Amino acid sequence: MNATQPQTPALSVHNLSVSYESNPVLRSIAFSVEPGLLVGIIGPNGAGKSTLLKATLGLIRIDNGQVRVFDQPIDAVRRRVAYVPQTGAVDWDFPVTVLDVVLMGRSTELRWKLWPGARDREKAFAALERVGMADYSRRHIRRLSGGQQQRVFLARALCQGADLMLLDEPFAGVDAATERAIFNLIDALTNEGRTVIVVNHDLSILSRFDRVVMVNQRLIAFGPPEVVVNEDNLKLTYGGRLSLLDRAEAALRPEEVVKA
Amino acid sequence: MTLTLASTIAEWSQWSRPFTSEWWLTAACAALVGTACGILGCFVVLRRMALIGDALSHAVLPGVVIAFLLMAHFGIDVASPTGVVGLMAGALVAGLTTSVLVSVVSRQSRSKEDSAIGIVFTALFAVGVILISFLPRGTHFDLKCFLFGDFLAVGAADFVMLLIVTAVVVASTAVLYHPLKVVSFDPTLAAALGLPVMLVHYVMMGVLSATVVAGLTTAGVVMVVAMVITPASAAYHLTNRLWVMLVLAAIFGAVSGVVGMSLAFVFNAPTGPMMVVIASGIFAMAALFSPSHGLVFDRLRRRRMSRHFAGEDVLKAVYRLGEMGQPTDVPGVAQAAGLSLGRTHTLAEALGREALLKVVNGELSLTQAGRQRASEMVRAHRLWESYLASQTAVGYDSLHDQAERLEHAHTLSDELSRELGDPTLDPQGKPIPPASG
Numbered sequence: 001m002n003a004t005q006p007q008t009p010a011l012s013v014h015n016l017s018v019s020y021e022s023n024p025v026l027r028s029i030a031f032s033v034e035p036g037l038l039v040g041i042i043g044p045n046g047a048g049k050s051t052l053l054k055a056t057l058g059l060i061r062i063d064n065g066q067v068r069v070f071d072q073p074i075d076a077v078r079r080r081v082a083y084v085p086q087t088g089a090v091d092w093d094f095p096v097t098v099l100d101v102v103l104m105g106r107s108t109e110l111r112w113k114l115w116p117g118a119r120d121r122e123k124a125f126a127a128l129e130r131v132g133m134a135d136y137s138r139r140h141i142r143r144l145s146g147g148q149q150q151r152v153f154l155a156r157a158l159c160q161g162a163d164l165m166l167l168d169e170p171f172a173g174v175d176a177a178t179e180r181a182i183f184n185l186i187d188a189l190t191n192e193g194r195t196v197i198v199v200n201h202d203l204s205i206l207s208r209f210d211r212v213v214m215v216n217q218r219l220i221a222f223g224p225p226e227v228v229v230n231e232d233n234l235k236l237t238y239g240g241r242l243s244l245l246d247r248a249e250a251a252l253r254p255e256e257v258v259k260a
Numbered sequence: 261m262t263l264t265l266a267s268t269i270a271e272w273s274q275w276s277r278p279f280t281s282e283w284w285l286t287a288a289c290a291a292l293v294g295t296a297c298g299i300l301g302c303f304v305v306l307r308r309m310a311l312i313g314d315a316l317s318h319a320v321l322p323g324v325v326i327a328f329l330l331m332a333h334f335g336i337d338v339a340s341p342t343g344v345v346g347l348m349a350g351a352l353v354a355g356l357t358t359s360v361l362v363s364v365v366s367r368q369s370r371s372k373e374d375s376a377i378g379i380v381f382t383a384l385f386a387v388g389v390i391l392i393s394f395l396p397r398g399t400h401f402d403l404k405c406f407l408f409g410d411f412l413a414v415g416a417a418d419f420v421m422l423l424i425v426t427a428v429v430v431a432s433t434a435v436l437y438h439p440l441k442v443v444s445f446d447p448t449l450a451a452a453l454g455l456p457v458m459l460v461h462y463v464m465m466g467v468l469s470a471t472v473v474a475g476l477t478t479a480g481v482v483m484v485v486a487m488v489i490t491p492a493s494a495a496y497h498l499t500n501r502l503w504v505m506l507v508l509a510a511i512f513g514a515v516s517g518v519v520g521m522s523l524a525f526v527f528n529a530p531t532g533p534m535m536v537v538i539a540s541g542i543f544a545m546a547a548l549f550s551p552s553h554g555l556v557f558d559r560l561r562r563r564r565m566s567r568h569f570a571g572e573d574v575l576k577a578v579y580r581l582g583e584m585g586q587p588t589d590v591p592g593v594a595q596a597a598g599l600s601l602g603r604t605h606t607l608a609e610a611l612g613r614e615a616l617l618k619v620v621n622g623e624l625s626l627t628q629a630g631r632q633r634a635s636e637m638v639r640a641h642r643l644w645e646s647y648l649a650s651q652t653a654v655g656y657d658s659l660h661d662q663a664e665r666l667e668h669a670h671t672l673s674d675e676l677s678r679e680l681g682d683p684t685l686d687p688q689g690k691p692i693p694p695a696s697g
Contacts, residue, residue: 054448057451057452059448059451059452075454078452078453078454079454081452083448083449083452083453085446085448085449089446089448090445090446091306091445091446094306094444094445094502095306095496095499095500095501095502095504095505096441096445096500096501096502097500097501100441100502101445103438104441104442104445104446104449104453105453107438107439107442107450107453107454107455108453108454110438114435114436114437114438114439115437115438116438140500142500160453
């Protein structure tokens with residue numbers, strides 16, 4: 001090992017392709033993130049942003065390519081990776097309290113100990129304290145506002161003690177004050193050396209990220225916002241798909257090829 | 261005389277028909293079926309798998325019949341312990357085949373999951389019914405008993421089988437409570453945390469199949485489905501804690517089992533349907549009268565809220581009419597508040613009892629407390645109008661209508677005022693009353 005060797009990337013994606021029922025969702029995505037950075041993933045609806053997170057977590061089958069987390073396959077480092085799904089994907093009528101949800105983050109630490117103990121509760125309360133939700137620990141999750149729900153999910157990721165955090169639209173349905181609070185928390189986390197990757201809809205806050213991944217099925221650009229966020233790239237990201245490539249995909253479907 | 265005595269005894273013996281040794285056995289079986297189904301049902305209901313529970317119970321038939329055929333072929337007695345294990349194995353294989361087939365059909369074909377479930381379970385059930393006709397002569401397989409249960413057929417073997425299955429269900433739920441909660445709440449998150457989501461799913465399907473078979477003679481497959489879904493749904497209405505839901509569902513299941521079974525004894529009716537009728541009754545009560553999620557209390561809360569709002573509207577109307585020097589009799593207030601005469605009258609009386617309002621010679625006047633409340637309302641109304649006018653593109657005409665609703669959220673007034681820089685006039689130039697004490 002010599003000193004000039006670059007740090008192990010927190011996340012590296014090589015030539016990643018994913019499809020749902022033979023419709024391509026992601027095509028040949030490649031980028032690599034150094035530890036301690038705040039990364040924003042942006043793109044229009046259906047661009048494959050959430051799919052990119054799920055592929056990173058090994059939750060969906062990938063067609064091609066490779067994802068490595070801290071230079072290892074995801075299954076080897078699950079304990080170091082926290083995931084915050086979109087709040088819309090959750091059943092808010094499920095009979096659990098705020099504390100129950102936060103304790104779920106301890107699942108990776110519990111291993112053969114099946115019930116969370118006093119230490120896990122301590123960690124959960126500390127995490128709730130950090131997101132300013134300690135007073136709500138016994139409340140049912142239905143009785144929270146959108147911003148509070150997000151903060152509870154963040155607390156769950158926090159009490160997992162992960163080094164890489166993947167957040168799917170944490171700013172959706174959140175008021176300005178909560179957005180500020182979440183950003184402050186994320187900044188604190190990256191200052192501690194953690195890597196935070198955020199799927200994000202709001203283009204007005206791009207300058208706050210260290211790196212931006214602009215994606216629309218394909219990787220349009222990856223780099224510091226001041227370099228890659230420009231009119232051309234935004235047009236490519238949001239201005240519809242690259243139609244010739246779409247037509248090429250269509251021409252390569254089995255029924256088309258066999259007909260020809 | 262003798263006739264009456266005889267009929268009295270006959271009548272009495274009808275009600276004492278329970279509490280025989282036969283009753284004790286079947287009642288114990290029913291309680292066990294109810295407990296196991298209630299607990300499993302919580303996960304089935306929360307994971308929205310009610311349909312697959314239905315499918316599973318029907319699709320167990322071919323598994324049981326094939327086990328029957330095989331054991332008849334090898335000369336094993338079905339009622340012997342080996343026979344019971346054989347039936348159980350057949351059911352487990354059939355149950356797992358169902359859940360695998362359902363996911364294969366819904367993923368690999370164009371059919372959606374609900375259609376896939378419908379196709380798979382009817383196909384397997386049909387195969388089972390056809391296979392029954394291939395059973396060797398002399399084998400007794402009662403399809404009606406399979407479907408609806410028959411307490412006359414309940415024996416010691418059923419009891420032992422149910423005891424084992426229920427013990428497994430209770431113990432595994434207690435030990436795996438935490439991971440089960442995570443997997444049921446959010447399978448995606450559970451997978452991200454590295455929990456074996458698919459394994460849990462198939463184990464649960466397996467245990468459900470075993471429970472269905474164990475409860476077969478007691479309740480019958482069709483009715484077992486209800487015992488899985490109904491007590492758990494009743495419990496779901498009553499609590500926001502998973503462990504409470506599990507305990508309640510087990511109790512509801514056991515109670516419907518025992519009561520249903522006993523009534524079946526008394527009226528000589530089929531057991532399964534009786535148990536389900538009781539369970540459905542419990543569900544109806546829970547859905548109607550649950551303090552937090554029940555229909556009745558929900559309606560009551562809504563009515564109380566609308567009464568509260570109407571009362572506030574009356575106070576405000578009296579205040580504003582007084583401000584403008586107009587008469588504050590009931591008709592005037594009713595018109596200003598947009599309420600009927602009768603309603604206004606009732607509300608005025610109620611507000612009088614709360615010492616917010618006085619009625620003197622048909623004229624309504626505010627007490628000190630009433631004036632304060634009304635001024636809070638007016639303040640909230642005018643602040644909301646200012647807020648809407650400055651923060652949104654709401655038209656001038658609808659400002660008032662929207663503020664009319666928002667003013668009832670007057671606890672936010674201070675925050676609102678601060679946000680607006682403590683204005684003293686609303687968009688129409690009317691004074692905004694200052695915050696009261």
